[in-house]
Amino acid sequence: MQTPAPFEYERATSLAGAIAALKAAGAEARVIAGGHSLLPMMKLRLASPERLIDINDLESDLAYIREQQGEIRIGALTRHAELLDSELLAEHFPVFRDAEEVIADPVVRNRGTIGGSLCQADPGEDLSAVCAALKAHVVLQGPSGERIVAMREFQLGPYVTVVAPDEILTEVRIRTSPGAGSAYEKVERRAGDFAIGAAAAALEIEGGTIAAAGVALSALAPTTIEITRAEELLRGARPSEELFEQAGGIASEDCAPMADGRGPVDYKRHLAGVLTKRALRRAAARALQTEA
Amino acid sequence: MSVQITVNINGEDVTREEEPRKLLVHFIRETPGLTGTHWGCDTSNCGACVVLMDGKPVKSCTVLAAMAQGHQIRTVESLERDGRLDPVQQGFHELHALQCGFCTPGMMMTARALLDANPDPSEAEIRTAISGGICRCTGYKNIVAAIRWAAEHPATVEQEA
Numbered sequence: 001m002q003t004p005a006p007f008e009y010e011r012a013t014s015l016a017g018a019i020a021a022l023k024a025a026g027a028e029a030r031v032i033a034g035g036h037s038l039l040p041m042m043k044l045r046l047a048s049p050e051r052l053i054d055i056n057d058l059e060s061d062l063a064y065i066r067e068q069q070g071e072i073r074i075g076a077l078t079r080h081a082e083l084l085d086s087e088l089l090a091e092h093f094p095v096f097r098d099a100e101e102v103i104a105d106p107v108v109r110n111r112g113t114i115g116g117s118l119c120q121a122d123p124g125e126d127l128s129a130v131c132a133a134l135k136a137h138v139v140l141q142g143p144s145g146e147r148i149v150a151m152r153e154f155q156l157g158p159y160v161t162v163v164a165p166d167e168i169l170t171e172v173r174i175r176t177s178p179g180a181g182s183a184y185e186k187v188e189r190r191a192g193d194f195a196i197g198a199a200a201a202a203l204e205i206e207g208g209t210i211a212a213a214g215v216a217l218s219a220l221a222p223t224t225i226e227i228t229r230a231e232e233l234l235r236g237a238r239p240s241e242e243l244f245e246q247a248g249g250i251a252s253e254d255c256a257p258m259a260d261g262r263g264p265v266d267y268k269r270h271l272a273g274v275l276t277k278r279a280l281r282r283a284a285a286r287a288l289q290t291e292a
Numbered sequence: 293m294s295v296q297i298t299v300n301i302n303g304e305d306v307t308r309e310e311e312p313r314k315l316l317v318h319f320i321r322e323t324p325g326l327t328g329t330h331w332g333c334d335t336s337n338c339g340a341c342v343v344l345m346d347g348k349p350v351k352s353c354t355v356l357a358a359m360a361q362g363h364q365i366r367t368v369e370s371l372e373r374d375g376r377l378d379p380v381q382q383g384f385h386e387l388h389a390l391q392c393g394f395c396t397p398g399m400m401m402t403a404r405a406l407l408d409a410n411p412d413p414s415e416a417e418i419r420t421a422i423s424g425g426i427c428r429c430t431g432y433k434n435i436v437a438a439i440r441w442a443a444e445h446p447a448t449v450e451q452e453a
Contacts, residue, residue: 002334008293009312009358032359036336039354043334052312054359105424107349107402108336191423 004042008051015061015141015170018053023143023166025051031168032056033077034111036104037120055168062115062170065089074172076115081106083114093134093174094286095182095200099126102184105192115169118154121161124194124219128155130184132216132224133200136174142167155223177212179205181287185275186218189262195219196262197271199251201279203234205287210234215247215280219262220255220272227251230276239284248277299360301326302370312358317341319357320367328368328397339425342398343367349405351424368397371404379442380404389438391429398425403439412443 012018022029030049032038033056041047055062055077062077065086072092074083083089084100103109103126117127118138131138131151138154140147143166154161163169186198195218202214213234215227230247237243252273259265285291294309299319306323320329320343329352332340336354343352344366371378380403383389390396399422406413406421413421418439419432427435 003315004313006293006311006313009295009356032356035356035359036354039356040335052356056359057362104336105339106421107339107342107351107424108354110348111350111354 002043004039005045005048007042007049009054010051011054011057013057015055015058015168018055018058018168019141019143019166021051021053022168025053027165029053029165031119033113033116034079035116036108036112037116037122037125067092067176071173071175074114074174076113076169076171078114080104080109080112080114080117084109092176092180093130093182093202095130095133095184095202095283096127098184099130099186099198099200102126102186102188102192108192114172118151118172119161119163119169121155121157121159121223122194123158123221123223125224126184126186126195126198126218128224129198129200129216129218131172131174132226133202133214134174134182135202135212135214136172138169139171139173140164140167141170146170148173152226158222177204179211179287181205181283181285183279183282183286185279185282187271187275194262197257197268197275199272199275199279201276201283203239203280203283203287205239205284208238210237210239215251215276217251217255217272217276220257220268222256222258225255227254227276229254234280239280239288241281244277244280244284247280248273248275251276295358297357297361299357299365300363301365302367303364310357312356314357315353316343316355316357316360316365317352319360320352320365326367326369330394330397332394332398333426337426338395339398339402339422340395342401342425344401344405347405347408349402349424366401366404368400371400378404379445380407380439382445383438383441384435387434387438387441389430389434395425395427395429399427399435403435403442406439407443407446411446413439415440 028050062075064075136151182202198218204212213231230250255272257268298307330340332338336351341352
C-alpha cells in the first residue's frame with residue numbers, strides 16, 4: 001500500500017485565506033489542487049509536506065478561461081478536461097488541445113489542473129512547454145500582492161520554480177494575436193504516458209513573414225527548454241520546409257536529453273529535431289489557415 | 293492526528309475519525325458493504341478505483357477522503373436499484389464484458405458517467421472514455437459492445453436523473 005507520510009490538512013475558503021495559511025505554516029506547507037502530481041509524489045515519499053492547503057473550494061475564483069485585454073487568461077484551478085474542451089482556447093491556441101489530447105487519460109484530466117501542472121515543474125510535463133512556446137506569463141499572489149513572471153523565467157530546475165512558499169500561482173496569461181498558429185507534437189511509449197520527447201511551436205505570421213516564434217521542448221532536458229537559436233532563425237524568415245528542417249536541426253543540437261528507460265540520447269536528439277519540424281509545420285499551416 | 297471526515301457515498305453520509313492522509317479508495321472500502329470499488333495500481337494508471345465525484349469519474353486512489361467531504365460520491369454499489377440492474381451492468385452480463393472482474397467496477401462507473409453525459413456515444417467515444425482503465429482479460433472489445441448495448445437499452449431500468 002502506498003501511503004503518504006502524515007500531514008495536517010486544511011481547506012481554504014478564500015484566496016487571501018489560502019495565502020495567509022501558507023504564510024502561517026512556513027516552508028513545509030503545500031497547496032493541493034487536483035492532487036494528481038502531488039499525491040503520487042507524496043505516496044512515494046518524494047514529497048512530505050507537513051501541511052496541505054486544499055484550494056478546490058476556490059473554483060468560482062480560480063477556474064475560468066476568458067479573453068480580456070488582448071490576452072487569454074486561464075485560472076490556475078482550470079482542469080485539463082476544461083482546457084481540452086474550450087473552444088475559445090482551441091480558436092486562439094490550438095497547441096493546448098493538441099497537448100491535452102495526450103495528457104494522461106480522461107479520468108485523470110477531470111482532476112489535474114493547469115496551475116498544478118506548471119508548479120510541479122516536471123521536466124516531462126506538457127503544459128510547461130506549451131506555455132513556454134506561447135511566451136505566457138503567470139500571476140503569482142502572495143502576502144504582499146501579486147507579481148507577474150514570464151514562463152521562461154518560471155522554472156529554476158527540475159521540480160523547482162520561482163514560486164515562494166507563501167505564494168500561489170493564480171492565473172496564466174497569453175497575448176492573442178492575429179496570424180497566430182501553434183501546435184504540439186509528442187511521442188510516448190504508450191497512450192497517456194509522459195513524453196519520450198515533445199515539441200511545442202508557436203508562430204505569428206504577418207504578410208508571409210514570421211513575426212514572432214516560440215519553440216519549447218518537453219522531456220528533452222533537465223527542465224522545460226526553449227530553443228532560442230531556432231526562434232532567432234525563424235524570426236523575419238518566410239515559412240518553408242527547409243527553414244523548419246534547419247530549426248529542427250538546431251533543436252536537435254541544443255536540447256540536453258538524458259538516457260533513461262525511455263531511450264538513449266541520440267534517439268532523443270533525433271526526436272527533438274523531427275518533432276520540432278512537425279510542430280512548426282503544423283503551426284505555420286494553422287497560422288496561414290492552410291491546415292489539411 | 294485524526295480528524296472527523298464525512299463523505300457522502302451513494303446518498304448516505306459516512307462519518308469516521310481518520311488521518312488526513314486516508315485515501316478515498318480506502319475510506320470507501322473500509323465502509324461496511326462497500327468493497328465493490330477495487331484498489332489496483334495505486335498510481336492513477338489502472339482505473340480499477342474509479343468512482344463518480346459529483347457525477348464525474350475520478351481515480352479514488354489519488355483523491356484524499358478529506359478532499360471528498362462536501363461532494364457526492366457514487367460507487368458501483370449504487371448501480372443496482374431494488375434488485376434491478378443498471379443497463380451498464382445488464383450490458384456487461386449480456387455481452388460477457390468481464391472475465392476476472394477486477395477492472396469491472398471502474399469500467400462500469402466510467403461507462404455510467406459517459407452515458408449520463410452522452411446517451412448515444414460512438415465506438416470511438418466509448419474507447420476514449422474508458423482509456424483510463426486497464427483490462428487484461430477482454431481486449432476491450434466486449435466492454436465497448438456492452439456499453440453500446442447499455443446505450444441502446446436505456447429504458448430497461450428507471451434511473452435517477
